Amino acid sequence: MIDIDSVSVTLGARQILDDVSLSAPSGKLTAIIGPNGSGKSTLLKALCRDHAYSGVISIDGRDIAQMSPLEIASLRAVLPQSSNLPFPFTVREVVAMGLTVGRPGVDRRALHHLPDEALSRVDLGGFGGRFYGELSGGEQQRVQLARVLCQVWEPVIDGVPRYLFLDEPVSSLDIKHQLMIMDVAKRFARQGGGVIAVLHDLNLTALYADTILALRDGRVVESGPPEAVLTDTVLERVFDVPLRVGLAPRAGTFVLPQSVRADAMSAA
């Protein structure tokens, strides 16, 4: 369980996050949604200790402020929005960096094939020998996910769950790979690990999230199961545009944006 308790972040005179609380249990995929500048990424940065914050964030009851980088790294992995590299690493070398944290008790030889397995899982089998810098943005994003998976390959070790923090994991991916990556994340959660993902796509959120935290202007508008958060009224309060949440007979919940200007549609 990741517990975020009354976390606030100020940057200069600006309050980026104001008293945000959230419990993200292991075994679940927790989505953070909200408009640009609502504090989603800042919240994730606080979770990663990249940003100073007030309040308490704990992993399974332990305050992360009291843990060493190495301890935290053995419990959670973080997918950044994008990464460029100054040196010509191959794809496999990048993925193998996920093994920077050693696995106590695991044979190093056993780890040797992990990067290749991780690459297959993100549909990049056979890409190991390519240069990272020569891949498209979406492919680079999946390479980074493979690296992150390497770091927390087993969702649970000795009964201790591990966590994936994903910052807009599908933002530069095509629809097939969006689904594939969300499937990887969901599977990680189903196997007992915890996932916290910043998501922009409300339909993917509807499809995959077990819990949703909706932020606006650094404050929690609503949090809870999808049926509590994905409603017309809540989403309109969060995003400040008209949205209609529907239930398709076979596909489940969907969110349909409505034009902000009523005359735009009729003019077309």
Next chain:
Amino acid sequence: MDSTMSLAASGARTRPDGDRSHIGRITVIALVFALLAAMVLSMTTGASGASLGNLIGSLISGSEGADALRDYAVIVNIRLPRMVLGVLIGAGLAVSGLLMQGLFRNPLADPGLVGVSSGAALGAVVIIVLGGTALAPFTTALGIWSLPAAAFGGGLVTTFVLYRVATRGGQTAIATMLLAGIAIGALAGAFSGVLTYIASENQLRDLTFWGMGSLAGATWIKVLAAGPIIFAALVVAGFLAKGLNAMTLGEATASHLGVPVQRFKRITIVAVAAATGASVAVSGGIGFVGIVVPHLLRLAIGPDHRYLLPASALLGATFLLICDALSRTIVAPAEVPIGIVTAAFGGPFFLWILLHRRSAFAW
């Protein structure tokens, strides 16, 4: 026949695509032999006719002729310390360059280019000029280590200032870094200039000789003064490889991977300043080793620091010994300062990087 073929094929397949660790390992081993060869070259090259073979022969036969004594003096008191110093300084400069490139996430960072050497030189100049007077307590207390210690201090301050100026949020803008380096270098040069102005005639000779960059004055005292510092920096650098790899993904990601980033940066800066400072203190400014060696190796074995670090130390030492041998033979019996030889290789190489690989730096 068929079965051996398929066995060989399956053997090849167990090495995954993109895994270059075997190239790294082979290169490191090959470079060990290259360094040994360069060491032999260094011991057998020089203005005097002293021959290592003759010396070993006379040691074995027990003869103690005048020639044997002279050869012994030349080889043990002149060439051997020079070779040891060449190995340490070559390795130290190459590794310093590599560490800075990793720290700044930038293949063009080099202690010589960005003012760290100038800062170290200022520290050394301060001791040469003021060591007998204003700073006498310091030089008496530290003895032969006062010069390397002062150069280390100068290097440390400049590296730290450079890092603070050129790096924002874990990202270093290449233009800012190079410009800050020019500014720091100019400032250090100005202070050195003032000190040169007030230096006595003897001190001036010391300064000129030292400033050209040379291994010619190598003695066992200098080995003892700079050697342990450079050696310690090299040992420390050996533990930084995985962290440097992680740092190439950016500071935030390195920290997510478990690297204690702030402490890691401090250790790296101290190691760079120690190796550069101690090298500058005993040999003056020898440029380009820190940029040529890591760059060539990155082309050959890739940027994985686990192999790049030992390979850079070995190739740096080999490169400097070869340059030193050249410096002793080009205009024999006189000597060209080794800094001129490394610059003659490094300058064109640097231009070549700029011409052909500019796109790789995204500026």
